[in-house]
Amino acid sequence: AQSVTQPDIHITVSEGASLELRCNYSYGATPYLFWYVQSPGQGLQLLLKYFSGDTLVQGIKGFEAEFKRSQSSFNLRKPSVHWSDAAEYFCAVAISQGAQKLVFGQGTRLTINP
Amino acid sequence: NAGVTQTPKFQVLKTGQSMTLQCAQDMNHNSMYWYRQDPGMGLRLIYYSASEGTTDKGEVPNGYNVSRLNKREFSLRLESAAPSQTSVYFCASSEARGTGSSYEQYFGPGTRLTVT
Numbered sequence: 001a002q003s004v005t006q007p008d009i010h011i012t013v014s015e016g017a018s019l020e021l022r023c024n025y026s027y028g029a030t031p032y033l034f035w036y037v038q039s040p041g042q043g044l045q046l047l048l049k050y051f052s053g054d055t056l057v058q059g060i061k062g063f064e065a066e067f068k069r070s071q072s073s074f075n076l077r078k079p080s081v082h083w084s085d086a087a088e089y090f091c092a093v094a095i096s097q098g099a100q101k102l103v104f105g106q107g108t109r110l111t112i113n114p
Numbered sequence: 115n116a117g118v119t120q121t122p123k124f125q126v127l128k129t130g131q132s133m134t135l136q137c138a139q140d141m142n143h144n145s146m147y148w149y150r151q152d153p154g155m156g157l158r159l160i161y162y163s164a165s166e167g168t169t170d171k172g173e174v175p176n177g178y179n180v181s182r183l184n185k186r187e188f189s190l191r192l193e194s195a196a197p198s199q200t201s202v203y204f205c206a207s208s209e210a211r212g213t214g215s216s217y218e219q220y221f222g223p224g225t226r227l228t229v230t
Binding site: 101102 | 118145147154155156157158159162164170172204206208210216217218219220221222223224
């Protein structure tokens with residue numbers, strides 16, 4: 001069955017430090033992959049997506065992610081975090097089973113230390 | 115464009131009461147979805163509607179019913195609320211036309227439901 005694993009439930013980094021959030025997926029075919037961000041009390045906003053082509057994709061707010069097929073990973077990175085990046089981050093893989101759906105990971109909560 | 119809207123934003127119910135959560139999208143999307151979000155569980159799909167006139171169960175459908183009223187609107191009904199249904203509920207929509215970009219889902223702001 002398709003699944004997404006985000007191994008880190010909670011990560012704390014200092015403002016200005018670099019960030020990497022991990023995501024591993026299980027899916028037989030070529031995956032469509034997404035990262036969403038959820039600020040406290042808000043809905044989910046798309047950060048970036050991968051469908052094909054260049055394995056390094058750029059998103060909004062200075063985020064990027066790299067698709068590595070050999071490792072079944074799609075890790076999210078940012079070179080220098082800002083206090084406003086504190087949020088929960090969700091990785092998702094798209095599946096097509098009678099309808100197009102997303103399977104989400106459990107989420108990683110990011111805390112920023114001043 | 116308002117995108118995806120949900121009403122109400124907050125609701126408190128007593129065990130056994132019923133209510134309907136409303137969702138509407140103005141992007142002419144084909145597919146719509148209802149999720150619930152619980153701490154440490156991510157988002158779990160309750161029901162979805164691949165196209166107008168169709169609905170299907172997701173991962174956690176028990177205790178819920180849905181109606182795809184038209185292409186714009188997709189409602190979620192709790193017939194007899196239970197404390198286990200205390201959660202944040204999100205509605206989403208997607209174009210869903212078979213291409214990669216059409217898998218992208220757009221989310222509403224959520225409804226925070228407490229059942230006492």
